[in-house]
Amino acid sequence: MKTVIVARPGDGNFVSRFFYGVKSLLTGMRVTFRYLVHPSTVVTQQYPENRKTLKLAERVRAQLSFTFDENGFHKCTACHICEQQCPNASIHVMDRKPAGSTKSELDTFIWRLDSCTFCNLCVMVCPFQVLKMNSNFESSVYDQKLLVYNLTPYAGPASSVLMKVADVEERKKLIDARGPYDGPTALSGFPLAGISKQVFPETTQIGAPQ
Amino acid sequence: MSVSSVSQDIASHLGSAPEISAAYFVAGLLGTVTFLTVMALILIYAERKVAAHFQCRLGPMRVGWHGLLQSVADALKLILKEDIVPYSADKFLHALAPVFAVVAMLLSLIAIPTSSRLALSDSNIGVLYISAVSGLGVLGILLGGWSSNNKWSLLGAMRAGAQIISYELSATLSVLVVIMLSGSLKLSAIIHSQEAGWWIWRAPGVGLLAFLLFIVSSTAEINRTPFDLAEGESELTAGFHTEYSGMRFAFFFLAEYLNLFVVSALGATLFLGGWMPFHIGNFSGFNAAMDLIPEFIWFMGKTAFLIFLSMWFRWTFPRLRVDQLMKLEWKVLMPIGFINLLLAAMMTLFGFYFFATT
Amino acid sequence: MTTPPNDSTQSSAPQSTPADELKAIFLTCLLDSLIALDSGVKVREDSSLMSVKISESALLKVMTLLKQDSRFDFDQLQFHTVLDWPEEQRMECLYLLNSTKKSQELLISVSVSREKPQLPSVSKLWAIAEWQEREVYDMFGITYENHPDLRRIFLDDDWQGFPLRKDYQDEFMLRKPW
Amino acid sequence: MVTVEIKTKISSLDERINAMALQGESPLGTQEYFVNMGPQHPSTHGVLRLVLKLDGETVREIIPVLGYIHRGMEKKAETLGYRQQVHLTDRLDYLCSVMNNWVVSAVVEKAAKIEINDRIQTIRTIFAELQRVQSHLLWWGVFGMDLGAFTPFLYGFRDREKITKIFEETIGARLTMNYIQPGGLMYDIHPDFVKDVKAMISYMKPMFKEYDELVSGNIIIQERLKNVGILDAQSAVALGASGPVLRASGVAHDLRKIKPYGVYEKVDFSIPIGTVGDCWDRYSVRMLEMRESLKIIEQLIDSIPEGKHLTMKPGAKIRPPAGIYYEQMETARGIFGVFLHSDGSEKPSRVHYRTPNFHNLWCLTKIAPGGRIGDLVSIISSLDVVVPDIDR
Structure with a gap:
């Protein structure tokens, strides 16, 4: 095995160590002085002021978002794969079955930033590339519910289903507007109060204490 | 500053009645306090900016133009902050300690002449007075560390006590060299003795060595890196002021920077000629040109240089260990100081220094 | 009880590399020495590591041999952990030994009962075992004889139960909703 | 061997502290005393708590109290599938997250017999070495700060940022990467990756000289590190140390050489080892390791083979056969091992992390007594502990 033995500082006698010491201190001071007199070496970025010029890498994972096609429709079929892959149970896909249909479609896609670890698995497994991570990192709020x-x-329904309907007015009938999620939310613990009735069966009840 | 000092100056020149002079003195004192507080704020700002640029940063940029008002904002914040006193602390001494620290510094500053006409109190024993009064500062630190009833604070205070008392020795030894060379304890006399050249280079070798000794030991006395063991943040969290907050913490902070100013001003006075312009022997033309720059600017410039040097040390060097600190003082600086003192004595005896005739 | 340890290894000898053969020889040698101490020695088959099952009573003897015998020279205890088998009412304690000189690894497994699990401490042999055994005590409740300082390491001193056991229940445990 | 009949006494922390008798009065009338260092102390790097028995400035005994950031990772791992295991290890030693990811992925690949190609191996190796440099740079900065010099801290972070930028570009994360997946990589490398890495290497090389001028050559640093916290080779092995801590003691034990994984077999690099095992050796071993890592990256960066970056579908089920699997690798702090017990289902039945810091910290209790408080700080810093990795 190829090894290198690290160098050790010389022991030397007192006088030579003393002069070496003075020299080393001056060398150190030269390094810092060079930075003082070269303002171009400053690396500080003044964040809120440089918002316009701030460019983050495109793969930065800061917020989960949906991709929409040119008509503003998404391709999500409420297949729940992302929900199953999520290690932290941060994703809740709530689906609905429209009257007279057997196929379920997406009702609300709930993503809990407060428990997300940005592992990107949901994006990787999505069969229709609906999900993506964007770089909008300014998501701090004063209330955890938000x-x-x-x-x-x-x-x-997904855009593939919607686009089969030729008439624009007919299409509009198929979809219902959904605003920001305002359902009841537990501030701590799991599961979300309120959602649990619809999505979670009784088996999700927390295990009884010992 | 100028107003108060000038008034005192005028009073002494007019030789007016003692009660008027006392009133002027009080006014002068208040003016000095105000000046020094402003000075400390400027120093804090300067330290932060200099440190930032040593470290490839910008430093404070938000409050005012390039963060000029940052220290004012900090001071306001500290004033408004809740003053927390630990439950089991000695309340009275806990409150007294910061006052001690600041007052000692303020007292020592009144003896330093800032120009040939501006001196609050030009005492006969100026140097002795300064070294006596600035030594009181350690009492504030010891009290603060002890009364907080916190082991880390106590450790910091004990370190500071041992350190300041030790380094006082070599600081005094280096000051003695100048006293010996100039033959006076009076600061204005010391400055006048440097008319022909500053002591740092007028006494060959000895002056420079004494200056270096003074720089090192004064850095240790004011607890700045590489000798900041008393508050060594990575070892003792914050040392003696761990349990201080708000206004009282601000007082310690103020004292630290006033201390820096006092020590640098003293160093400038003793070794760099104080307010004395830069003169070279008998080059009268050059000397006259140098005289055009006001004395006050000379004094502040030299002080600023020494302060910068101290900041430069602080942002370059790591901290010594506590036993190495003592070793450095007792095994290195003290012997050198004594030898230097001996050389200076011989030099004085034989008049062997530059421009001895002037 | 004593199974011929390396039938499979020897039968597949033509395909095996020299390193594999060395391993097989090492294992034979090891088993020979271990059988002298403990008749219940078995090779644990379903492991990616070379691993040996021994009985509880022989643990300290086997460990001392492995540490001190210059043929084996296992000078490091890489980790010590437990597999819980609630259906079989036993816990399987695993010790991964490592030799820095021979770069050899060996997994020792010992089964203890789930009710009153107790093992001799190996902290005399490998100092680090002191903390690893504390961790196992903390998480599984196995107590160690002659341990210098046996107390919980991560959890509070007054914690109830041993969290890594399979039947541990607790109101803060994360349960996935599906 | 005679079995001793003494039954184990289970004590609590209070009992343990009370059992440490304070040594009686000295002729000077001084007495030893206890101090709590941490969990909120600047130089314990997080939430490590040390109960110190001090005699003036001298440390007499240390009781580390762990668990302030214990999150039950191993229990949580039992509730997650094999693919989700990976992101948990980001949160152990957060400064080596890519290397930790690699170990978990490797053990899952070994268990489920997933083949991976050369491209993946090469990229993994490059990322691991980048991470090693990045981690050591942070350590270097923090080390300077612990010794009282604040400036190296910022220089270290400034240079670390160059590598973090590369990570951000390819991976999209700066700290908790979750990049290496069972069966490959989360993303293929960014088109600019090769260019950026080369720029980083040419930037870093002259920087080492500056580090030497500012810190390594400094007399105060040398005097504070020399012969402080000596850990000799024999006790380093016995105490279970690994990584730079073990190598500084003079034991040439590096898994990259002993049991090569990735493409370490193909590259030429050497292992820095110390002679005495004091803080200075630990410091210089890490400083040299950074240079060696750059050497490795330089050799690999031009010849990344072609191929796919993921050899299986990202959502494919992983069901390894029942059994015990173990994989260990050399991270920046030592040997990180993942022990996996599979029962044949989609979730492991037991996961155990063999973490380097847990073992390295144990050395502290043996080497620090006898030194000053300042020495203790430099020893903790030279062991380079990351507390979440200890507590798991």
């Missing part, structure tokens, strides 16, 4: 997001503006 960290529960609804990612879609409407409830309705």
Whole structure:
């Protein structure tokens, strides 16, 4: 195995160590002085002021979002794969079955930023590339309830189904507007109060204490 | 500053009645306090800016133009902050300690002449007075550390006590060199003795060595890196002022920077000629040109240089360990100081220094 | 009880690399020495590591041999952990030994009862075992004889139950909703 | 061997502290005393708590109290599938998250017999070495700060940022990467990756000289580190140390050489080892390791083979056969191992992390007594502990 033995500072006698010491201190001072007299070496970025010029890498994971096609429709079919892959149970896909249909469609896509660890698995597994991470990192709020997001503006079928309907007015009938998620939310613990009735069966009840 | 000092100056020149002079003195004192507080704020700002640029940063940029008002904002914040006194602290001494620290510094400053006409009190024993009064500052630190009833604080205070008392020795030894060379304890006399050249280079070798000793030991006396063991943040969290907050913490902070100013001003006075312009022997033309720059500017410039040097040390060097600190003082600086003192004595005896005739 | 340890290894000898053969020889040698101490020695088959099952009573003897015998020279205890088998009412304690000189690894497994699990401490042999055994005590409740300082390491001193056991229940445990 | 009949006594922390008798009065009338260092102390790097028995400035005994950031990772891992395991390890040693990811991925790949190609291996190696440099740079800065020099801290972070930028570009995260997945990588490398890495290397090389001028050559640093916290080779092995701590003691033990994984076999690099095992050796071993890592990256960066970055579908089910699997690798702090017990289902039945800091911290209790408080700080810093990795 190739090894290198690290160098050790010389022991030397007192006088030579003393002069070495003075020299080393002066060398150190030269390094810092060079930075003082070269303002171009400053690396500080003044964040809120440089918002316009601030460019983050495109792969930065800061917020989960939906991709929409040119008509403003998404391709989500409420298949729940992202929900199953999420290690923190941060995603809740609430689906609905329209009257007279057997196929379920997306009602509300709830994403809890407060418990998300940005592992990107939901994006990786999405079969229709609906989900993506964007770089909008300014998501701090004063109330934890506001960290529960609804990612879609409407409830309705995927764009593939919608676009089969030729008439624009007919299409509009198929979808219902959805605003930001305002359902009841537990501030701590799991599961979300309120949602649990619809999505979670009794099996999700927390285990009885010992 | 100028107003108060000038008034005192005028009073002494007019030789007016003692009660008027006392009134002037009080006014002068108040003016000095105000000046020094402003000075400390400027120093804090300067330290932050200098440190930032040593470290490739910008430093304070938000309050005022390039953060000029940052220290004012900080001071306001500290004044408004809740003053927390630990439950089991000695309340009286806890409150007294910061006052001690600041007052000692203020007292020592009144003896330093800032120009040939501006001196609040030009005492016969100026140097002795300063070293006596500035030594009181350690009492504030010891009291603060002890009364907080916190082991980290106590450790910091004990470190500071041992350190300041030790380094006082070599600081005094280096000051003695100048006293010996100039033959006076009076600060204005010391400055006048440097008319032909500053002591740092007028006494060959000895002056420079004494100056270096003074720089090192005064840095240790004011607890700045590489000798900041008393508040060594990575070892003792914050040392003696761990349990202080708000206004009282601000007082310690103020004292620290006043201390820096006092020590640098003293160093400038003793070794760099104080307000004395830069003169070279008998080059009268050059000397006259230098005289055009006001004395006050000379004094402040030299002080600023020494302050910058101290900041430069602080932002470059790591901290010593507590036993190495003592070793440095007792095994290195003290012997050098004594040898230097001996050399200076011989030099004085034989008149062997530059421009001895002037 | 004593299974021929390395039938499979030897039968597949033509395909095996020299390193594998060395390993097989090492294992034979090891088992020979261990059988002398403990008749219940078995090779644990379903492991990616070379691993040996021994009985509880022989643990300290086996460990001392492995540490001190210059043929094995296992000078490091990499980790010590437990597998919980609630259906079989036993817990399987695993010790991964490592030799820095021979760069050899060996997993020792010991089964203890779930009711009153107790093992001899190996902290005399490997100092780090002191903390690893504390961790196992903390998480599984196995107590160690002659341990110098046996107390919980991560959890509070007054914590109830042993969290990594399979039947541990607690109101803060994360349950996925599906 | 005779079995001793003494039954184990289970004590609590209070009992343990009370059992440490304070040594009686000295001729000077002084007495030893206890101080709590941490959990909120600047130099314990997080929430490590040390109960110190001090005699004036001298440390007599240390009791580390762990668990302030214990999150039950191993229990949580049992509730997650194999793919989700990876992101948990980001949160152990957060400064080596890519390397931790790699270990988990490797053990899952070993268990489920997932083949991976050369491109993946090369990229993984490059990222691991980048991470090693990044982690050591942060350590270097923090080390300077612990010794009282604040400036190296900012220089370290400034240079670390160059590598973090590369990570951000390719991975999209700066700290908790979750990049290496079972079966490959989350993303293929960014088109600018090769260019940026080369720029980083040419930037970093002259910087080491500056570090030496500012810190390594400094007399105060040398005097504070020399012969402080000596850990000799024999006790380093016995105490279970690994990584730079073990190598500084003179034991040439590096898994990258002993059991090469990734593409370490193909590259030429050497292992820095110390002679005495004091803080100075630990410091210089890490400083040299950074240079060696850059050497490795330089050799690999031009010849990344072609291939896919993920050899299986990202959503494919992973069901390893029942059994015990273990994989360990050399991270920036030592050997990180993942022990996996599978029962054949989609979730592991038991996961155990063999973390380097847990073992390295244990050395502290043996080497720090006898030194000053200042020495203790430099020893903790030279062991380079990351507390979430200890507590898990």
